[in-house]
Amino acid sequence: MPPNVRFTQIWASNTAFRGAFSVALGTDGNVYSWGQNDLGQLGLGDTNDRLTPTKVTLPAGVTRFTQIASGSCYALAIADNGKVYSWGVGAFLGVGGTVNRTSPTAVVGIPNDVRIVSISASNYHSMALGDNGVIYSWGSNSSAQLGIGDLTDRTSAVAITPPAGLRWTSATAGGYTSFATASDGNDYAWGSNQGVFQYGNGMSVDTDGPTAEYRVPTRIHILLPAGVHIVQRSTNGHHTLAIGSDHKTYAWGSNNYGELGDGSGVLTPPTPVEVSTPAGVTFISVIAGYWSSYAVGSDGNSYAWGKNQGSLGDGSTVDRTTPVRIGGVTRITRVTIGGQVTAGTINPVSGVWTGATLPHAPGDVDVVVELTLNTVPQPSETLSFRYLDTFTVSFDLGGAPGSPPGSQNVLERSKAAWPVTPAWSDKTFTGWYIDGKPYTFNEPVTQSITLTAKWEQYGISLSPSSGTTMGNTQVSLNPLPKESTIKFSQVSVGWYHSLGLGSNGLIYAWGKNNAGQLGDGTTDNHVVPMAVNTPAGIKFSQIAAGPNTSFALGSDNRWYAWGANGSGQLGNGNTTNQLTPVAISMPAGVGAYTQVSPGDTHTLALGDNGIAYAWGANSSGQLGNNSTASSLSPVTVQTPPGVFHFTSLSAGSVHSLAIGDNGLPYAWGSNQYGQVGSVLVNVGDTSPAPVEVQLPVGINKFKQATATADWSLGIASNGRILTWGYNGDYELGNGTTVNQAIPGEPNLPAGVTFNQVITNSDSAMAIGSNHQIYAWGYNGAGQLGNGNQTSPASPITVNPKPGITFTQLHTGWKHTIGVDTSGNIWTWGSNAFGQLGDGSGGTPGSLSLTPVSLTPVKLTITGVTMDGQAPQTGPTYDPATGTWKLTTHPHAEGTVPVSVAWSLSGVPQPNYPLTYTYTDPLTLPTAGSIPLQRLTGALLLTLSLAAAVTYATRQKSRTRKQPH
Template sequence: MALGNNGIIYAWGLNYGGQLCTGDTLFRSSAVAINPPVGYKFTHVDAEDWTGFAQCTNGKLYTWGGNQYGQFGNGIVGGSNVTQPTPNTISLPAGVHITQLTFGCFHTIAFSDNNRTAYTWGFNGYGQLGDGTTTNNPTPKPIQAPAGVTFISAFTGFYSSFAIGSDGNTYSWGQNDTNDGKGGMLGDGTTIQRNTPVRVGGVINITKVTIGGRVTTGTVNAVSGIWSGITLPHAPGDVDVVVEWTLNGAPQPSETLKYRYLDTFTVSFDLDGAPGSPPVTQSVLEGSKATWPTTPTWGGKLFTGWYVDGKPYTFNEPVTRSITLTAHWEQYTFSLNPSSGSTAGGTTVAITPNPKQSAIQFSQISVGWYHTLGLGSDGRIYAWGRNDAGQLGDNTTDNHVVPMVVKNTPTGVKYRQVVAGPNTSFALGSDNRWYAWGANTSGQLGNGNTTNQLTPVAISMPAGVNTYTQVSPGENHTLALGDDGIAYAWGANTNGQLGNNTTVNSLSPVKVQIPAGVFHFTSVSAGSSHSLAIGDNGLAYAWGSNQYGQLGSVLITVGDKSLVPVEVQLPVGLSKFKQATASVDWSIGIGDNGRIITWGYNGDYELGNGTMSNQSLPAEALLPAGLTFTQVNTNSDSAMSIASNGQIYAWGYNGAGQLGTGSQTTPTSPITVNPKPGTTFTKLITGWKHTIGIDTSGNIHAWGDNASGQLGDNQGGSPGDHSLTPVSLIPVRLNITGVTVDGLTPQTGPTYDPGDSTWKITTRPHAEGTVPVSIAWSLAGVPQTNYPLTYTYGTSRTLPAAGTIPLHRLSGSSLLAISIITAVSLTGHHLSKARKREQGQGSPRPNHSN
């Protein structure tokens, strides 16, 4: 067969299997044409025995001729004399791009560069398909590479197969001996037939391992070659691990590695005067995390969290020293003013709480598109802003302009971390489970259904995963890193954003395919329809939609998509990524030189390059030379970052004033901003059109869009509401929800008066006497124990003017009241006269004998 420069294949010769694609089995002594599909051209042609293969400009593979062992790869096994008159499509998974195609004796290997996977099908009598069997297979299936390895190329032998791994080793499988007893064609040091890949090369033998100067015994896995041993006791600190080894029996230079013996620290608890015994002291391995103890109680006081060094402790930070955590308490009281009034009612009474706001602090803030989450020092989650999909977690779809507590927390669970998605919310519980709530139309909550959740539900975790070390929610899909080192994804997948080489949505976690040269990902980031991750090699990888070049890869055409991770091209001079974030339809990262790089959509100047032109490959933003950055924040079409000189740089869309410039004008390139003069911000968290800033004192400020109340200042909540200057977040708010006076509701109220931060009621008529008052109140929507007070009803009277009422007309209690007043007045008169006598006005000297 031969491929013409017109894209047509020409064939001649024997045709007993239909390999000339003529519709018969007659040989041809002159060339016949094999035409490609209309509108396309063949780009590659090859043949093995009875079968012909070709690649086409439509991205598909075609085959014809003999199919007696399933070598067509279409799921069908034919007879010994099958003839295929027209090219037949090989059934490869959607989106797979084949760059290498080789043929053995009735079996084929096709290698894909976009997912670093080798596919094989056909004859398998010697295990040459590498699937662990010797059963023929008519459907292409991926070859399972050894653990931690991906293939970077693959090719066939006669009855064997070979591949080069990402670890630099060559692997082989299939026939390994011949009929005359000779063999060794797999190069693994044996003549044993292999049904799965084994490493080609010499025999490595670890002969001795010394850890910290002490010889340690161990064993070697015969298949993987991994040495395993148990460490000996040693003081905390770094030690050398010296490995002595041989190659094919010849001693090699020893290898020195590093190992760290971890310290053990204590985490103790102080109840700060509360009765009872403090929680049991915890022994925590260095770098591990302490666990939330049982919440203490103190009658009449509210527990507001555990504190260390004056700051709330989240139980999500690695322990690096021994610490004592102190309980913080808050006692609420209420007062009435006035506390008494007329039996006729109508008295306006002010109810004043003390304190008026809660002392609960936010130890972490996370921002969605139109809502905000705060992790309280008490281990609860508070939420405010838009709630159309239940993302505030309060079992309603009502927006809130001040922080309200997330409800229905599982019994005994405190939260350690919060992550806000565009219209979803995620949180890590003290039980190491992740919980989610909000929009779920594509299964992005990972709980196995597509129903929006108004309160937290547990996320599914694959077998072998104890917890997720990171969760990154996108618009309709979610990424997570498991503690097994594998990246998982769930939700929408129409653009391949789950990275599992399909376009099928998933309601439960699926594995993201690991690219060549990567053992595991160290971070993941989900955008609207694409995803980013950083590998343990420091390189960034992207997958999903590349509509605007947001994948940043030369391997994927702009407007196309990738179903598996592909490498993001670094600008010249950079070797690694420190951060890689997927925004809506563009991407941003920080290189190992501390500089910010961007790529993808640029219709709102979000790339920071001074233009509105999209950019398919990463390039530096226009930021001043000499400055470096450690973190850049984006959640939409704008970005903000604090530079090494302490200044804040901002760029991109500014229609709601979210950049903190004091205006709604969008800058054409990065500019310095000072949202609140005199305040130094240590952290910035951005939403779609609003920003949260945390200053050096831990105070929380917000600016930008407030149409859904996402600034949390009790001022927004209506279309068009926004703030061009920072406003202070309202702390966890106290609210009086009801009042009874002697068991009855007041005539009016309770009504909040923002002028003096009190609640007003108007009393009903009531008989004289002191009666009980019960104050029903809540904190951030959580009902608290009613607070008891008393109120006194009395009769109000006015004395008549002198001479207006004859004495004989006064009787009963009125006469008695006047008699008492008269007596008191006369007594005062006599006391005054006596006092004058003692001051020398004719009074005798004291009689000492008396």
């Protein structure tokens, strides 16, 4: 075996017949085998035994194997062409005869256009699940385990059709019993029940009895605890093991040797029993042997129980009725961490060593574990441990008076917390900065840092600053600067609105606001960014815009939501739209949501306990809890077989996507256009529980999965984009408008890879590894940035704004936001609701085919009083000059205080003080202000007469006003 190859699957033959050979699947796609080979069961072209793993020759036209299984004296493998190959004892191979085969031979009887997605082998029969939702079975049929209605063996595959309107989604071949799950989530069984309750439904009826319907698949109800479904199942001999969605392991059937593992000694319990797992350990994989059972634990150890002729690997031949760790009694005798011997204790039940580390410098160190096996010293094990550093996050007030917030000691890889916002009497705080960039408090701390407060000083001037006591003087209020330097460190796009996270920890929103998604307490649209009403004392570090909702992570580690809530999608327990942020609920046991993904009428969230939750509308099963009942509170998303937790979630309109901890994508909800991406769900149907997305040959993991309106997009681990679902507007980018029910690649150039695509609409834009921007899908509003409104059938390269390099692209329903290398934000496409945020638009048909600059946080004058009175008119904004105009009211002569109310994009600021001087209009100009030589003739006479009359009147008036 090549030294760089690791095994990803391994099977040992069943000990009921011949237990002396093993097969394994390598990371190179080859099958390796070793052990006894008298029947050709190693598949090496001969009958010679092998003492070490030896590579099986690939059949013609096959480049790799993707899955393996083994029976008692034969083995199976799925190739990358979707066909099944087998070798070993001929009667059980399904190759059309009974002649032994010493090399992989294709199973016959399966239609050529059917691809096999999974296989299962037992003692003497096998089952294969096709991408058409049909199960194919072959081999021994003595107990009707082939499910075809008789007891006749088959040497070629025969089809087991699912119930009308359904598809098979899983198949498990047992010793003499078979199980399957249908697309409606129900379990089916057939074959032997031999009086030992193998079906797990509390009934004990054999195929030779009066109920011969058990010779074909029959719906059963496995009596697991309420709400628990099977994640993984294995059956052999006369018993079955299953891991439940509650992370517990269950067993049913024969218990002659303790193979059920519950320690009870009851030979044939009528219903499933819970396996007694070691303290603190859950099983992540189970395999049923003929009279024994095996499991891999969450602690990395393997366990076994049942009949023991030395086969349990615990160093004894004593039968075990509860799981014991394979390898015998292992004892840790000493642990050295970083060269320091560390004291600890061993749990006598689980064998887990627990100890406290000694002080040590930060960094990676070796952990040397010395141990014994059955008191015999063994080679020591060397592990790795990292002493985390503690970094200091300090704060500099940036010139402001007073003391800065206290320094924070932050553990390596943790995040700093928002400190108390500082204040400066005549300046405005705009954020904490480092290296000239705003700090978001959302990135792990990797070194000691100092964050510096950034301030702005605003001034407002009056022009003119004086006028007559008669009033009616037009005055301009001129603010400087007119725009803030507050930067948006994150942006997120909904269907018709957008969010921006400010460097000051506030959120700004613009665009459509019919449901309150802008969060300012109104339902008024905004054509420029306006601040979201922030709960007292809260700063935000993450934002997520849904189609017509908004979500954000607060500094209190709670998520807040606002906007449309007709289906309870905000998660606050009601269906009332929220015009300002409200905290969303969390189930018991969840300290925080690590991710929130809003869909149209439902929302997904990932808890810090590793469990996925969902709430809102569920008519198509988009909540993934195997029901179609909507929920105002979080429900648990089912984990599919082989998955213990999801690593990412994405909610679309009526379907959802996720990536499991195995790197595979899963989907659930509506499959109206094939957006679920699995042949196990008919197009037009729904899947209320997650199913594995069918991946093309050569793709085995995803790094991104995105559910959009009614189509899906993923990025494989190799960086290539895959699309599937609705394609009426070229969303899939494959040059057609034909919907596609399984993932396929858009027509993108070979060799170009991608890291991220952010879309929730009918179009997509992505930046390739060659730094080119590719765009495809609906372009009716010019949102693709190609300067026109034509939708391209395949991806095109675009340059929305020549001379600008974009680092991020976010597409809404008909508009796009781009962030350039300087952090500047550009928008283009539809502006019908002001979603471009440039201060224009807001009317039907408004759009921009070229990028416009997003209006930054702006100073707005909201009110003025002059000596406590409102001006005669105004203040009114004059866009031509960027000033506010007002008309003074009449007032007695003198200087009066002026108070200017102002805000920064909706955030009120302390009133700005000014003064204004009222002057008497009848006071003659001072000497020299009007040249006397010009006051001649009739003009001088008129002025003199007017002055005389006015002077006399004024004297008379002043006399009347004097106190008596």
